Every structure is written in C-alpha cells, then in structure tokens.
Amino acid sequence: xxxxxxxxxxxxxxxxxxxxxxxxxxxxxxxxxxxxxxxxxxxxxxxxxxxxxxxxxxxxxxxxxxxxxxxxxxxxxxxxxxxxxxxxxxxxxxxxxxxxxxxxxxxxxxxxxxxxxxxxxxxxxxxxxxxxxxxxxxxxxxxxxxxxxxxxxxxx
Numbered sequence: 001x002x003x004x005x006x007x008x009x010x011x012x013x014x015x016x017x018x019x020x021x022x023x024x025x026x027x028x029x030x031x032x033x034x035x036x037x038x039x040x041x042x043x044x045x046x047x048x049x050x051x052x053x054x055x056x057x058x059x060x061x062x063x064x065x066x067x068x069x070x071x072x073x074x075x076x077x078x079x080x081x082x083x084x085x086x087x088x089x090x091x092x093x094x095x096x097x098x099x100x101x102x103x104x105x106x107x108x109x110x111x112x113x114x115x116x117x118x119x120x121x122x123x124x125x126x127x128x129x130x131x132x133x134x135x136x137x138x139x140x141x142x143x144x145x146x147x148x149x150x151x152x153x154x155x156x
Contacts, residue, residue, distance in 0.1 A: 031139065033148035035110075036102025041095055045139060048092035052144055058137035065092045067133045084129055093132070096139075100131040109151045110134070 021039035024032075024046075031042040055061045062068055066088030071078060086093070103110040110131055117127035142149060 030142050030146065030148045034099070034103060034135075034138065034142070035106035035149075037099050041099055041102075044091065044095040045099070048089050048095065049139075049143065052140065055140065058140040061140045062133050062136045064088045065096055065132075065136055066090070067093060067096065067129065067136060096132045096136055097128065100128055100135045103135055104128070104131050107151070 017040055020043050024039050024043050029039075029042055029046070031037050031045060032039065037045075049055075049061070049064075052061075055064065059068070063085075066084060066086045068085050068087075069082040070085035070087075071082055084093075100110070104114040105111070113134060114127050114131050117130050118124065122130070138149065141147075
C-alpha cells in the first residue's frame with residue numbers, strides 16, 4: 001500500500017516536472033545555460049523575478065532576494081559581523097541558494113570563486129551566500145541582455 005502511494009507520487013512529480021519544462025520551453029529561457037540550473041529551478045527564478053526591467057542594477061535584484069549585507073543592531077549594541085538581511089523573497093533566495101550550490105559544483109568559475117572565499121577563511125555557508133549573490137548578478141545580466149550564460153559574466 002505504501003509502495004503504491006510512493007510510486008503514484010513519483011509519477012505525479014515526474015509529470016509536474018515535464019509540464020514545467022514544457023511551459024518553460026514556450027519562453028526564451030537562457031537560464032538553463034547556467035550549469036546546475038534545471039527547468040524547475042529556472043521556472044522558480046523567473047516566476048519570482050517577474051519583469052527584470054523593474055531592477056536597474058544587479059544590486060537591486062540581490063536586495064529583492066534578501067542577499068544584501070545587514071548588521072544586526074539594537075540600541076547601544078552593534079553586531080560585529082555582517083549577515084544577509086533575509087528581507088526579500090524567501091522563494092527567490094532559496095532558488096538562488098540551490099542554484100549557487102549546483103553552480104559551484106559544475107561551473108569552474110563559480111567553483112573558483114567559492115574556493116577563494118573558503119581559502120580566505122570564510123565559513124562554507126558564508127561562501128555559498130557570496131556565490132548566491134554572484135549568481136543573482138549573472139542572472140540579472142542574462143535576463144537583461146537576453147543572452148545565454150558565458151563564463152565571463154561570472155568573472156565580472
């Protein structure tokens with residue numbers, strides 16, 4: 001009985017992923033050219049961003065995703081370390097985090113950037129947050145210019 005339910009759910013999941021890929025194919029989806037970004041993640045990112053022209057700079061997109069740095073403070077207390085603000089779209093931030101994790105594994109430019117942060121003594125999650133922000137800038141450029149991913153976009 002439980003195995004039947006698992007098989008049924010797996011079938012439903014596969015049909016949903018196929019439908020997402022089919023609907024995504026109706027658009028010009030250059031996000032799929034980024035290593036580690038698949039149809040489901042690309043659809044999530046596009047759905048959360050909406051019209052890219054509402055952002056003038058990559059920084060505005062990063063702020064919208066809640067990836068901007070923020071210092072925790074209250075009254076006389078001021079924190080000594082920066083954290084991401086988490087004030088933006090939790091869904092976009094999650095999608096960028098997942099995409100950054102894949103990109104650091106499959107793209108040499110993102111891997112080099114991640115490894116550089118680690119070699120400077122940053123914690124793994126801090127380094128992945130930096131990769132997420134870089135990925136948001138790359139996505140901004142791809143959507144703004146309507147061009148596929150090129151590694152030189154990530155080196156800027």
